Amino acid sequence: MRAPDVIVVGGGIVGLCCAADLARAGARVELLERANGVGEGASWGNAGLFAPSHARPIAAPESVRLGVRWMLRRDAPFGVRPRPSLAPWLVRFLRASTRARAEAGELLQRQLCMESIGVMRELVGDGIDVGFRQEGCLTVHTAADGEQRAAAEAASPAGVAQGARLLSAGEARALEPALTDAVRAGVLLPHEATCDPVRFSAAMAELGRTHGVTVRTGVEVHGLRADRGGGESAGVTVATTRGERRAGHVVVAAGAWTGRLAAALGVTLPLQGGKGYAVEWDLPAAPMRLPLYLHDERCVTNPLGDRLRITGGLLLDGLDERFEPRRTLPIERAAANVLGVRTRPRLTWRGLRPCTPDGLPVVGAHGRVPRAIFATGHGMLGVTLAPLTGRMVAGVVAGDPPHAALARLSPERF
Numbered sequence: 001m002r003a004p005d006v007i008v009v010g011g012g013i014v015g016l017c018c019a020a021d022l023a024r025a026g027a028r029v030e031l032l033e034r035a036n037g038v039g040e041g042a043s044w045g046n047a048g049l050f051a052p053s054h055a056r057p058i059a060a061p062e063s064v065r066l067g068v069r070w071m072l073r074r075d076a077p078f079g080v081r082p083r084p085s086l087a088p089w090l091v092r093f094l095r096a097s098t099r100a101r102a103e104a105g106e107l108l109q110r111q112l113c114m115e116s117i118g119v120m121r122e123l124v125g126d127g128i129d130v131g132f133r134q135e136g137c138l139t140v141h142t143a144a145d146g147e148q149r150a151a152a153e154a155a156s157p158a159g160v161a162q163g164a165r166l167l168s169a170g171e172a173r174a175l176e177p178a179l180t181d182a183v184r185a186g187v188l189l190p191h192e193a194t195c196d197p198v199r200f201s202a203a204m205a206e207l208g209r210t211h212g213v214t215v216r217t218g219v220e221v222h223g224l225r226a227d228r229g230g231g232e233s234a235g236v237t238v239a240t241t242r243g244e245r246r247a248g249h250v251v252v253a254a255g256a257w258t259g260r261l262a263a264a265l266g267v268t269l270p271l272q273g274g275k276g277y278a279v280e281w282d283l284p285a286a287p288m289r290l291p292l293y294l295h296d297e298r299c300v301t302n303p304l305g306d307r308l309r310i311t312g313g314l315l316l317d318g319l320d321e322r323f324e325p326r327r328t329l330p331i332e333r334a335a336a337n338v339l340g341v342r343t344r345p346r347l348t349w350r351g352l353r354p355c356t357p358d359g360l361p362v363v364g365a366h367g368r369v370p371r372a373i374f375a376t377g378h379g380m381l382g383v384t385l386a387p388l389t390g391r392m393v394a395g396v397v398a399g400d401p402p403h404a405a406l407a408r409l410s411p412e413r414f
């Protein structure tokens with residue numbers, strides 16, 4: 001078998017977008033995924049939102065405040081399971097959680113989200129069919145002071161930057177008739193978009209294949225070795241459960257598991273799995289129209305064809321993949337309260353978001369191992385930022401002038 005130019009490790013939406021863009025730019029690409037299919041990690045059960053409104057990094061003063069307040073609540077939407085291995089990550093998280101850094105990170109990520117939606121629109125224009133719609137997302141407030149909170153959200157700098165429109169409960173229900181009387185006010189965010197994330201992964205894998213990507217599933221990477229020095233023949237050796245492969249470059253896009261592979265290359269990437277849950281129902285008789293952010297329940301809802309998916313929860317818990325049934329109960333309560341959904345769900349799911357301590361993604365090479373490019377740490381925005389990440393990574397491998405944001409996303413910051 002001829003050696004590929006680039007091996008991409010990880011067949012989540014980030015790795016798939018990188019592989020497709022690298023191949024479209026002319027590289028011979030092989031993608032290795034340990035599962036039996038692609039898109040089965042966090043990229044499977046997410047809400048499928050392209051969400052500039054979620055651009056604020058998790059490292060922010062309010063996350064620290066809420067984290068402390070919610071520490072003792074068993075069904076809190078945000079939490080940390082204390083364990084010694086989490087300590088260094090938490091120290092970095094606390095250091096990054098200043099107001100100034102959170103604001104700078106939010107501004108950067110909002111710009112990247114908008115740029116990535118532009119790339120996604122091009123992909124849709126090129127023919128990928130993933131149920132992409134840019135018709136906005138409705139934030140709904142149910143707390144007793146929901147009207148004031150919605151007004152503050154719409155008038156905030158972030159709301160103004162996103163063209164947010166304040167809605168009364170009646171106006172919100174006119175847009176989304178499925179909303180119950182629990183809703184007190186809404187904010188329409190017109191630039192948000194949505195897709196079916198399962199179809200998105202499948203479509204990017206297909207796009208890659210049509211441009212020559214070899215997708216090998218059931219192949220786990222357990223070691224990476226980069227050649228010392230540069231030169232034409234320099235490259236990376238990838239040790240897998242099916243033997244060794246060599247390539248000129250490796251793109252490490254293994255989601256929450258990327259830290260271990262980075263360590264094999266001598267690079268520190270502090271990543272935690274941010275466990276989230278999804279619950280899915282067959283759509284009620286009156287189909288929903290819009291994706292929703294349930295502000296007070298901290299859940300996102302997205303109608304996906306004949307089913308309704310609601311996601312929620314962020315538990316920093318290492319790489320623990322255990323499914324805890326009680327964690328889906330707040331999502332089911334939110335569905336009943338805000339949408340009147342009282343039927344039994346058709347499925348429940350959990351997945352690990354790759355979370356960096358400063359809440360920003362990692363995209364780019366490390367000076368010590370220039371042939372290895374990391375693409376991970378997208379946290380709550382992996383779907384939103386995957387199209388742009390693919391473009392950035394293909395640019396790095398091609399040696400194009402670097403995207404202006406790459407300096408801030410560099411793995412060297414840790």
Ligand SMILES: Cc1cc2nc3c(=O)[nH]c(=O)nc-3n(C[C@H](O)[C@H](O)[C@H](O)COP(=O)(O)OP(=O)(O)OC[C@H]3O[C@@H](n4cnc5c(N)ncnc54)[C@H](O)[C@@H]3O)c2cc1C
Pocket residue numbers: 009010011012013014015032033034035038039040041042043044045046047048049050051219220221222253254255256257258274275276277278300311312350351352353354375376377378379380381382383384385
């Ligand atoms: C509940 C929930 C809701 C979310 N909602 C949204 C949303 O609405 N919008 C949004 O933008 N984002 C959302 N996200 C975040 C988004 O899903 C993730 O950021 C994104 O899927 C990460 O993609 P990835 O490719 O980096 O990781 P993954 O999808 O986890 O893929 C990593 C892949 O690497 C493979 N792998 C790992 N190690 C190895 C190895 N050693 N060898 C070979 N393969 C390996 C894994 O099997 C996996 O398939 C949500 C996440 C969750 C959990």
